[in-house]
Amino acid sequence: xxxxxxxxxxxxxxxxxxxxxxxxxxxxxxxxxxxxxxxxxxxxxxxxxxxxxxxxxxxxxxxxxxxxxxxxxxxxxxxxxxxxxxxxxxxxxxxxxxxxxxxxxxxxxxxxxxxxxxxxxxxxxxxxxxxxxxxxxxxxxxxxxxxxxxxxxxxxxxxxxxxxxxxxxxxxxxxxxxxxxxxxxxxxxxxxxxxxxxxxxxxxxxxxxxxxxxxxxxxxxxxxxxxxxxxxxxxxxxxxxxxxxxxxxxxxxxxxxxxxxxxxxxxxxxxxxxxxxxxxxxxxxxxxxxxxxxxxxxxxxxxxxxxx
Amino acid sequence: xxxxxxxxxxxxxxxxxxxxxxxxxxxxxxxxxxxxxxxxxxxxxxxxxxxxxxxxxxxxxxxxxxxxxxxxxxxxxxxxxxxxxxxxxxxxxxxxxxxxxxxxxxxxxxxxxxxxxxxxxxxxxxxxxxxxxxxxxxxxxxxxxxxxxxxxxxxxxxxxxxxxxxxxxxxxxxxxxxxxxxxxxxxxxxxxxxxxxxxxxxxxxxxxxx
Numbered sequence: 127x128x129x130x131x132x133x134x135x136x137x138x139x140x141x142x143x144x145x146x147x148x149x150x151x152x153x154x155x156x157x158x159x160x161x162x163x164x165x166x167x168x169x170x171x172x173x174x175x176x177x178x179x180x181x182x183x184x185x186x187x188x189x190x191x192x193x194x195x196x197x198x199x200x201x202x203x204x205x206x207x208x209x210x211x212x213x214x215x216x217x218x219x220x221x222x223x224x225x226x227x228x229x230x231x232x233x234x235x236x237x238x239x240x241x242x243x244x245x246x247x248x249x250x251x252x253x254x255x256x257x258x259x260x261x262x263x264x265x266x267x268x269x270x271x272x273x274x275x276x277x278x279x280x281x282x283x284x285x286x287x288x289x290x291x292x293x294x295x296x297x298x299x300x301x302x303x304x305x306x307x308x309x310x311x312x313x314x315x316x317x318x319x320x321x322x323x324x325x326x327x328x329x330x331x332x333x334x335x336x337x338x339x340x341x342x343x344x345x346x347x348x349x350x351x352x353x354x355x356x357x358x359x360x361x362x363x364x365x366x367x368x369x370x371x372x373x374x375x376x377x378x379x380x381x382x383x384x385x386x387x388x389x390x391x392x393x394x395x396x397x398x399x400x401x402x403x404x405x406x407x408x409x410x411x412x413x414x415x416x417x418x419x420x421x422x423x424x425x426x427x428x429x430x431x432x433x434x
Numbered sequence: 435x436x437x438x439x440x441x442x443x444x445x446x447x448x449x450x451x452x453x454x455x456x457x458x459x460x461x462x463x464x465x466x467x468x469x470x471x472x473x474x475x476x477x478x479x480x481x482x483x484x485x486x487x488x489x490x491x492x493x494x495x496x497x498x499x500x501x502x503x504x505x506x507x508x509x510x511x512x513x514x515x516x517x518x519x520x521x522x523x524x525x526x527x528x529x530x531x532x533x534x535x536x537x538x539x540x541x542x543x544x545x546x547x548x549x550x551x552x553x554x555x556x557x558x559x560x561x562x563x564x565x566x567x568x569x570x571x572x573x574x575x576x577x578x579x580x581x582x583x584x585x586x587x588x589x590x591x592x593x594x595x596x597x598x599x600x601x602x603x604x605x606x607x608x609x610x611x612x613x614x615x616x617x618x619x620x621x622x623x624x625x626x627x628x629x630x631x632x633x634x635x636x637x638x639x640x641x642x643x644x
Contacts, residue, residue, distance in 0.1 A: 169516075185549075
């Protein structure tokens with residue numbers, strides 16, 4: 127079969143813009159929900175867009191070196207790369223992106239890639255708080271990746287495939303086929319890791335606006351910052367799409383996608399507004415204890431019960 | 435073309451020691467013109483006005499009035515105001531009341547780290563004429579001799595309602611393109627620097643670049 131690459135790239139551009147706008151709008155929506163919890167009205171829905179544009183229109187910018195300039199580029203390459211290999215809408219040729227037989231491995235790699243590039247860029251900014259933020263962020267990332275990786279291994283064994291498309295296909299035909307119900311232990315481990323991934327409290331120590339002025343991006347400003355902000359929305363929405371695909375049966379249309387990803391996000395928000403911030407040693411201990419044990423239990427469960 | 439009044443192209447950085455000289459650039463600040471197409475500049479100004487990021491740096495007793503802005507009662511997030519902990523990313527600097535000479539050193543340092551266009555609001559009577567510190571030996575009397583100020587809010591102390599009103603007024607001014615403090619600072623750079631060095635005795639920092 128001949129693949130029309132030009133059309134595929136065009137389709138990916140369409141998916142990218144929809145997911146980016148959706149991510150920004152959802153960011154504003156979530157901010158408003160948090161504001162309601164605190165008894166406020168909150169930001170207008172247009173605020174994330176205006177913030178990005180304002181930073182883009184800044185007249186001056188200070189560079190700290192080549193790596194400093196490449197940091198945000200790596201970060202957004204990580205976000206775009208992650209999205210590029212995730213089929214966003216199941217069964218749709220237009221929104222399946224560049225998914226292939228082993229895309230799950232590549233997607234998990236890409237999720238790391240942006241963070242490491244950002245760490246290099248922020249390291250060159252020379253700000254001590256950026257270095258502290260990176261040290262905290264990378265150690266927390268290492269710890270939450272363990273339960274997440276264990277959960278992914280469990281579902282890979284369960285469905286016997288590394289293709290996200292086949293994992294979604296195996297969950298079709300009613301909610302009882304979702305991983306959430308066929309393998310709840312793996313989903314529990316992954317959702318606990320998800321709390322760390324979103325960066326809301328109690329796991330927001332690496333940003334910590336009140337003590338280390340917002341951590342790694344401390345020195346990033348002007349257009350660098352608008353790239354980082356765009357990526358934050360894009361990468362956040364992409365992670366939600368990945369979780370929905372792996373654990374909640376995927377989506378066959380945009381409305382279904384929006385409802386499911388919103389509900390998944392609300393898990394992190396509900397925990398975030400209720401709990402104060404962990405110290406970094408506390409959060410690492412947390413991830414290496416209960417979620418990791420649940421992750422190991424999910425593999426045992428898959429091996430002993432589901433695969434036999 | 436907006437140009438600096440001085441003819442020199444580099445800064446002396448006389449306050450730095452010999453080994454520190456290499457760590458800082460000695461280039462003079464540059465003034466920036468608006469975008470050539472008026473519609474683009476108007477749109478950029480609209481964006482700047484609707485996304486005001488305050489530098490979270492309390493410089494006097496007025497800093498206590500900044501806290502209620504973010505709470506449920508005043509909720510400045512509604513009008514696009516948000517706090518930002520680092521000067522690199524913020525666009526509005528609120529001088530909250532009196533400023534001692536020691537604080538002025540930090541104010542200058544933070545102001546120069548902010549990226550243009552940047553706006554300064556002076557809160558309270560003290561940065562206008564010294565207020566109750568009119569004869570103090572270690573408090574500056576007029577802030578606009580040291581950094582350009584876009585908007586004054588007077589009172590002792592102004593309540594948060596007045597501050598919200600001032601922010602709304604600042605938004606209006608930005609939309610009309612009347613806030614060019616960053617350019618004024620560049621044009622009169624030598625005058626501002628001389629004034630700053632007159633009061634800050636232990637000038638052990640670079641002249642502009644951070």
